[in-house]
Amino acid sequence: MAERDSTGHFGGLDGLRGVAAMAVAANHAYRLLGFQLLAHGYMAVDFFFMLSGFVISHAYQERLGRDMTLARFVQARVDRLYPMVILGVGAGALALGMGLGWQAVLPAALLQFLLLPAPFLHAYDDFIWPLNPPAWSLFWEVLASLAFGLFLFRASNRVLAGIFVGFALWLGAVALRWSTVEVGYVAANALEGLPRTAVSFTLGMLLWRCCKAGLLGRFRDRPAPGLWLIAALLTAVFLIPGRSGYVDMLLILVILPGLLLAGVLSGAASGVWRWAGRISYPLYLVHFPILFALQPFLRSEMRAAERGLWFAGYLAAALLAGWLAAVCWDEPVRRALRRWRKTRAAAPGGMVPVRPGR
DSSP, X not given: OOOOOTTSOOHHHHXXXXXXXXXXXHHTOHHHHSSOSOTTTTHHHHHHHHHHHHHHHHHHHHHHXXXXXXXXXXXXXXXXXXXXXXXXXXXXXXXXXXXXXXXXXXXXXXXXXXXXXXXXXXXXXXXXXXXXTTHHHHHHHHHHHHHHHHTGGGOOHHHHHHHHHHHHHHHHHHHHXXXXXXXXXXXXXXXXXXXXXXXXXXXXXXXXXXXXXXXXXXXXXXXXXXXXXXXXXXXXXXXXXXXXXXXXXHIIIIIHHHHHHHHHHTOOOOTHHHHHHHHHHHHHHXXXXXXXXXXXXXXXXXXXXXXXXXXXXXXHHHHHHHHHHIIIIIXXXXXXXXXXXXXXXXXXXXXXXXXOOO
């Protein structure tokens, strides 16, 4: 198997997840800059789905087949995802409610706390998850996790490969239709988020199975790729100009899997990479409320230098908010949930505790 740190985590992948989260935050600041900074920044979401397939397989594949029930798996995924969903949607509702009015925001908030779309609230472009637009990907992430716990974890390699190929053909048709795979978050192509998610998620599962089978063993004695180089290459992917369905499919099927495997081989991460991985998920869900809060201060006649200063300030605020969300909310809440479940399990007739997963 590939290199992990002492906690069983793939440190290189944690670092790359942080790079992808920062790319998403920068990519969504097009109203601040007046242009799209990262033309392919949306590919970070496909990389997230691929990472999820890989990491969830590593954390739960063998346990689901041995001593973990579906209910415990779902419980573990809810504990991992929902603290930040509550904070992210709540912050988005607060930021928008002051301008749009609470009567308009409350019905959408009730749906989005369940990760459901609210297409009736037109708050920021045409997103159908308006209070926190990145939540669209979490909707599909939850469905992918359920599919994993129900049947994907026990699928044979041949069946899993067949599922991957089928969804890849569907996604290829989507890419040709729209000249991009940037779909899933607006009403016009909401259903097409399914093949986009399924392709990368099942590919991540297949990559983990390849690693588990020792197919990367031949690279053990070679110098491991540096994480800075891998991160630079991943950033270069996000910077690719223009739109092309062919390019997007090449990135999903070849380039991003290659970078994921390079991250696996890079070994444990430390310092800034560990920090980037730690704040990646909180950053993903707190940056849009900051954009909402800044919206009233933007003027169409702002000069490039002024826009640059706003952008720099926004990024600094988003990184700080991501760190504070991780330290003051996400991690403490998840620790409290683990303690509560252990206490409950220790009580007479209690359940067996779920070990914390990825």
